[in-house]
Amino acid sequence: MEVPILKQGAVLIATFQAALSDADLNQLRMGLVQQVVRFRSRAVIVDVTAMDVMDSFASRTLREIAHMIRLRGAETVIVGIQPEVAFAMVQLGLTLEGVATALDLEEGLAYLNEKFKTTN
Amino acid sequence: MAKRDGTSTFPESRQPEEPSELLRELVAHLRQNRTQLREEWVVRITETRLLTAMTKEEIFAEATSVYDSYVEALETEAFEALQAYARNLSERIIPRGVETHEVVGIVLLLRDVLARSLFAKYQTDFKKLNRILDAYEPAANRIANTVAVGFVQERERVIRQQQEAIRELSTPVLQVRERLLILPIIGVIDPQRARQLTEQLLRGIRTNRAKVVVIDITGVAAMDVTVANHLVQTVEASRLLGATVIVTGLSPEIAQTLVTIGVDLGKMNTVGDLQGGIEQAERLLGYKVETLAEPR
Numbered sequence: 001m002e003v004p005i006l007k008q009g010a011v012l013i014a015t016f017q018a019a020l021s022d023a024d025l026n027q028l029r030m031g032l033v034q035q036v037v038r039f040r041s042r043a044v045i046v047d048v049t050a051m052d053v054m055d056s057f058a059s060r061t062l063r064e065i066a067h068m069i070r071l072r073g074a075e076t077v078i079v080g081i082q083p084e085v086a087f088a089m090v091q092l093g094l095t096l097e098g099v100a101t102a103l104d105l106e107e108g109l110a111y112l113n114e115k116f117k118t119t120n
Numbered sequence: 121m122a123k124r125d126g127t128s129t130f131p132e133s134r135q136p137e138e139p140s141e142l143l144r145e146l147v148a149h150l151r152q153n154r155t156q157l158r159e160e161w162v163v164r165i166t167e168t169r170l171l172t173a174m175t176k177e178e179i180f181a182e183a184t185s186v187y188d189s190y191v192e193a194l195e196t197e198a199f200e201a202l203q204a205y206a207r208n209l210s211e212r213i214i215p216r217g218v219e220t221h222e223v224v225g226i227v228l229l230l231r232d233v234l235a236r237s238l239f240a241k242y243q244t245d246f247k248k249l250n251r252i253l254d255a256y257e258p259a260a261n262r263i264a265n266t267v268a269v270g271f272v273q274e275r276e277r278v279i280r281q282q283q284e285a286i287r288e289l290s291t292p293v294l295q296v297r298e299r300l301l302i303l304p305i306i307g308v309i310d311p312q313r314a315r316q317l318t319e320q321l322l323r324g325i326r327t328n329r330a331k332v333v334v335i336d337i338t339g340v341a342a343m344d345v346t347v348a349n350h351l352v353q354t355v356e357a358s359r360l361l362g363a364t365v366i367v368t369g370l371s372p373e374i375a376q377t378l379v380t381i382g383v384d385l386g387k388m389n390t391v392g393d394l395q396g397g398i399e400q401a402e403r404l405l406g407y408k409v410e411t412l413a414e415p416r
Contacts, residue, residue, distance in 0.1 A: 079362070083322035086360040090353040095360075102362035103329055111362075 003028050005035055010042040011112060013105070018050045025061040033068050042074050042116065045108045049080030059094040066099040075100065075115065079108040142255040147195040149241060150234055158187045161226075161233045170225045173217040182209065190230060194259050199266050206270025214271075214278060223271045227264045235260070283310075291317055293324035299331040300401050301363075304394075306339030314350040321354060325363045332404050333358055334397040338369030348377050355388055364404060365389060368397035 003024065006013045012035055014028065032044060046062065048054070066076035077100045081089070089095070102108040137145070150157065162183050165171055171179050186209070193202040210223070238256060242249035286307070294302045303321055325333065335354070337343075343351070355365040366389045370378070378385075391397040402409060 078360075081360045083319065083326055083357075083361065086322055086357040087318060087353075089360060090356045095356045101360050103326065103331075107329070107331075107362055 003031075005032065007039060007041075008109075010040075010116075011109070012036065012039065012041045012044045013047060014044065015047045015049075016051050018052060020051075020058065022057055025058060029061055029065050029068070032065055033072065036069055036072050036074050043112050044069055044074060044076045045105065045112070046076065046078050047080045047105055047108075048078060048085075049082070049104065051080075051085060052082065054081070054085050054089050054094065056092065056094055059089065059096060063096060063099055075112065077102050077108040077111060079104050137251065139255045142252055143194060143259065146238060146252055146256055147191055149238070150191045150194070153237060154187065154191075157233055157237055158183055161187065161230050164229045164233060165226050168225065168229065170222045170229075171218060174213070178216075182213070185209075186226070187230065190227075190234075190263055193263050193266075194256075197259065199262060202263065202266050203270045203273075206267045207274045210271045210274035214275060220268070220271060220275070224264070224268045227267045231260045231264055286313075291320065293320055293328075295328050295330070296398070297402065297405065297407065299329060299405055300398075301325065301328055301330040301333045302336065302394075302398070303333060304336045304339065309340060309343060309347050311346050311350065314347045314354075318350065318354045318357065322357055322361060325358060325361045330363050332364050332366065332401040334366045334368055334394065334401050336368045336394045336397065337371075337374065338394065340369075340374065341371065343374050343377055345377065345381050348374070348381055348383070352383055352388065366391055366397045366401055368392065368394045 003017065003020070004015050006015075012032070014032055020028075032046075035041070036044060044065075046065070048062075051058070062078060066078075069076045078096060079102045081101065100111065102111050162179060165179060165183070166176075174182070189202060189205050193199065213223075235253075235256065238252055239249065242252055291303065291305055294304070296302050301321075301324055303317070303324075305317065309317070321333065321335075324330065335351075337351075351367070355367070358365045368391045370390060378388075389400075391400055399409075
C-alpha cells in the first residue's frame with residue numbers, strides 16, 4: 001500500500017492509511033528518508049489520524065524514522081494520534097519518547113513554524 | 121438409636137413417620153401457635169436490644185411477615201423464594217440502619233423460639249422429639265443461612281451502586297483559557313475511575329485542541345501505586361496528543377508514592393499549587409497577565 005507523501009515547502013507530509021502491514025512500514029521508512037534527502041526537507045510530518053491501532057512494531061518504526069531523519073538534520077512530528085490509540089499505547093509502554101507529537105496537521109505545522117523561527 | 125428397655129414410661133410411638141410428614145406436623149403446630157410464638161419472638165428481640173433503629177410497630181409488622189415466610193420456607197422448602205424475600209426485606213431495612221448482626225440475630229432468635237416450642241410440645245415423646253428435630257434443624261439452618269446471605273447480597277448491591285454513583289460524579293474537564301484545560305480531581309480514585317478520567321481528558325484535549333492541561337490533585341488524599349502509574353500514563357498519553365501536562369497539588373504522601381514507584385520526575389511537570397500551575401501554563405502558552413489601573 002502506497003503511503004502518499006506530499007511536499008509543503010520545506011516540509012514533507014506522509015499520511016498513514018488505516019491498516020499498514022509490516023512490509024508497508026519498512027518500505028515507508030526507507031522511502032521517507034530518501035525523499036528528505038531528495039528535497040532537502042527540513043521536517044517531516046507523519047499523520048496517523050487514520051490509524052485506529054498502533055502496535056509495537058509501528059511504534060518502533062516511527063521512532064526509527066524520526067531518528068534516521070534527524071541524522072539528516074530534519075525534524076519529525078507525529079500528528080493525529082487518536083485518544084483511544086494514545087491510551088492503548090501508553091498502557092503497552094509505547095511512549096514514542098524523543099519524538100515530537102502534535103494534535104493534528106495544523107498544530108504540527110504551527111509547531112514547526114515556531115521551531116524554524118527560533119532556530120533561524 | 122433408642123435403647124430397648126423392658127418398661128415403657130412413654131407412650132409407644134407408632135411406625136416412624138416420613139420426614140415430610142414430620143415437617144407438615146411441625147409446620148401445622150407453628151401456624152396454630154403463630155400469634156403467641158410471634159409475640160414471644162418480638163419480646164426476645166426487644167430484650168436482646170436488636171433492631172433498635174426501628175419502632176415497635178415496624179418491628180411487629182416485619183416480624184409478622186418474617187415469621188410467615190419462615191414457616192412457609194419450612195413447609196415448601198422453596199429457598200429461592202425465601203432468598204428473594206430476604207433481599208426484599210433487606211432493601212427495606214438497610215436504609216433504616218439495620219446491621220448484619222441484627223438480622224442474623226433475630227433469625228436465630230426465631231429459630232430458638234420455635235425450637236423451644238417444639239421441645240415443649242413433644243417433651244413427653246423423646247423419640248418423636250428427636251425425629252421432629254431431625255426434620256426441623258436442617259431446614260431451620262438453611263433458612264438462617266439463606267436470610268443472612270440474602271441480606272449481605274443486598275448490602276453488597278447497595279455498595280456497588282454507591283460506587284458507581286461516585287464514579288459518575290463526573291470530574292469536569294474545564295477550559296479556562298484558549299488551549300488550556302484544567303482537570304480538578306477530588307476524592308478517592310480507584311483504577312476504574314482513573315481510567316475514566318484519562319479517557320475523558322484525552323477526548324477533552326482533542327475537542328478543545330488543548331496544548332496545556334493542569335491536573336490538580338489537591339483534593340486527593342492518597343493514591344496507590346496502580347493509580348499513580350495511571351497518572352503517569354495519563355501524562356504520557358496527553359503528550360501523544362501534543363499536550364503538556366502540569367500536575368499540581370501533590371500531597372506529601374502522594375509525592376512519596378511517586379518517588380517510591382520511581383517516576384521519572386523529568387517526565388512529569390509538577391508545580392506546588394493550582395495557582396502556580398495556571399501561571400506556568402499561561403507562560404507556556406505565551407499569555408501575559410497584567411494588572412490594569414484601578415477601576416473607579
